[in-house]
Amino acid sequence: MRGRLHRMLHGVSASRYSAASTLLLLAPLVILLLLAFYLPLAQFLSRSFMEPTLTLDNYARIADRPIYATILLRTFRTGLIVAVGTLVLGFPIAYLMSTLRGWRLVVVAAIVVLPLWVSVLVRTYAWQVLLGRNGVVNQTLEGLGIIDAPVKLLNTEFAVWLAMTHILLPFMVLPIYSSLRGIPRDLSQSAQSLGASWPNVLRHIILPLSLPGVAAGTVLVFVISLGYFITPMLLGGPTTMMIASLIGQQATKLLDWPMASAIAAVLLFVTVAIMALFQRVLRLDRVMGNG
């Protein structure tokens, strides 16, 4: 009662919560993440150094066996191809979106964003149906007389690239769109009215100003694709294994936990390093843009 009276008489000026209430509010999340996230991760990743005693042997084993380097390189190559694929397909859409207003923008944005929330399993399954021996793609190509017999599309690297490009496209479109949206429309209009040709406007205004978005989208797609598990597993073949499947195989089929842990540590290191590097690039960009 006294507290309430005190508040009524003197007013509340503290706009921030007290340290005690802040801690109390944070506690459930911190406890949850410690128990169900950080502790499991720390335990799993520490096994690469701990088995049987403190050692770097498991990392040496990765370097020794060429198969691991092959799988790592294939994973990076897939990430690169998917990043380029989403960039080529995503840029026109992002640019179109930046020129649209009203319901047209809503429709295009919905087509881009809604698939993000549809289960990856459903979208992967759809590609199985499309790319199968008697799938829609083979039937169409045969019908058009382009091929004589069904082509093997499923369980190839191509199937993985195609489906991952399809699934990860929104992660490319949205960052590019948000940087293009920041460009004042008058800029390209006045450039054009001053006699700049359309390709020149694209080259000197739109492309340079969209670079932060392009960088963000490319890094995002690349990093996400490095850890992709479900799609490569279902659409790729036994000879197209990627790093995520390798980790799963080492842990659950070969029961080689230290090895699974070492490979996971490599993947995690690469992911975090790229993200950290990318943050600096973005900041640098901003600094240079202001200067």
Added chain:
Amino acid sequence: MASPARPRRARPSLARWLLIGISTLILLFVALPTLIVVPVSLSATEYLSFPPQELTLDWYHEFLTDPDWIRATMLSIQIAFVVAILSLVIGTMAALAMVRGLGGSGWMSVIASAPLIIPTIIYAIAVLLFFSQLKIAGSFQGFVLAHTALACPYVVIIVSAALYRSDPSLELAAMNLGASRPRAIWEVTLPGIRPALVTGAAFAFLTSFDDATVSFFLANLSDMTLPRKMFENLQFFISPVLAVVATLLTVFTLALVGGLSIWQSRRGAQTTIPTE
């Protein structure tokens, strides 16, 4: 009918038409492949065929009367429901502390958003190892814990963004009128960010409901979640029932997210679909 006066616009150039043409083709590439599951689910033949020769609802009937599919579906719905509520409460509390307590997030936002950055495969294996020791791998509690850890960051991000946009002086005004801090939060602050709370809960639900990777490693064969059962089917025996599940999942997701966006744009709030 005269349209209201508009600034005279230049006629769309060739380049503009080219852009629209190319973009339309790409948008078809985005939208159509997923929709292929609808005709397949209605096709009468046992093997995958397109276009379907004959239409039937038999596979829908088979899905609805198969106890295994129904059990997996119900398990996934129950897990996702508990995850949505837990994530909403825990994530909102943390967002309040981060925005109104720490005044900006800094290190705490890094700690809280780590589950979004870590490749899911690493988390899935780690949690399998950890939960096996605790004997909760594959159990209801195990799924709820793992999914809540993955879903909380979404709630924290969505709710913090809404809190940054909302005016903290409303909460203070309520307290000046005699309300305690918890009551001011409950009756003033939270109702003001209701759209963000609903969105956060919905995304937490979907994060759990659609999770395939963690489920793949955590689930045992007797208690399969829906994504785990779908995966099983995809790998070994593709039956048209799978197309039924895929169709229902797609329709459910689109209705949920689409409905949410429409509801929010009616309220003039920030939507899940970027507009202006």
